[in-house]
Amino acid sequence: MNVRYAWNRRGAVAVVAVASVALFVSGCGAEDKPKTDKPPAATTVPPKGDRTQGSKPVEEPTETLAVIRGQKGLELDVTSVQRDAGGFLTIKGQLKNTGDSAVAISSQTSGDETEVMKHGSSLGGATLVDAVGKKRYYVLRDTDGRPLTTTGISLLPKRASTAVFMQFPAPPATTTEVSFQLPTFEPATLKLS
Numbered sequence: 001m002n003v004r005y006a007w008n009r010r011g012a013v014a015v016v017a018v019a020s021v022a023l024f025v026s027g028c029g030a031e032d033k034p035k036t037d038k039p040p041a042a043t044t045v046p047p048k049g050d051r052t053q054g055s056k057p058v059e060e061p062t063e064t065l066a067v068i069r070g071q072k073g074l075e076l077d078v079t080s081v082q083r084d085a086g087g088f089l090t091i092k093g094q095l096k097n098t099g100d101s102a103v104a105i106s107s108q109t110s111g112d113e114t115e116v117m118k119h120g121s122s123l124g125g126a127t128l129v130d131a132v133g134k135k136r137y138y139v140l141r142d143t144d145g146r147p148l149t150t151t152g153i154s155l156l157p158k159r160a161s162t163a164v165f166m167q168f169p170a171p172p173a174t175t176t177e178v179s180f181q182l183p184t185f186e187p188a189t190l191k192l193s
Helices: 002-027
Strands: 066-069 074-083 088-097 127-130 135-138 160-169 177-181 188-191
Touching: 066 188, 074 188, 135 160
Parallel strands: none
Antiparallel strands: 066 074, 074 088, 088 160, 127 135, 127 177, 177 188
16 A cells, blocks of 8 residues: 555656646747837828728727927828826827838937936937926936837838827926927927826
């Protein structure tokens, strides 16, 4: 009986070990993709008559709050200006190339701060100006100096657009509008709620 008990115990340990390895291997599936904070690559917007990709409709912004013109046919359509619970203000929109040829995004949009520029192309040069409070707000940075904004956009193909965002410290609740400024783009007034 002692021999049989020892074999059963070893068999159970072996079964548990094999099951553990099988679970570990199945958890490392090929479908896992690395997560990045970069937005998807620039995509071409389908014509107005065709707003589907496969069986899923393409999501359209509910409203364009401002259209800000830049150089060489670039436009920034602001679709959201939202105060977040943590004391931040997030601006979202679409960066569009309205021209008939690809456009290189100017390095000036990254701003001129060395800490931001070393992380590559971005919209880190954007600022908000509160004229009433007499204060300028810069794009937030993480602890490594990376701007909390869309990064990695260096070229936008013709008639293409890509989703963008920028996050700032929120102005006081009494501030109802700010001037948005992005190098190489016209300034624009944005309403805050």
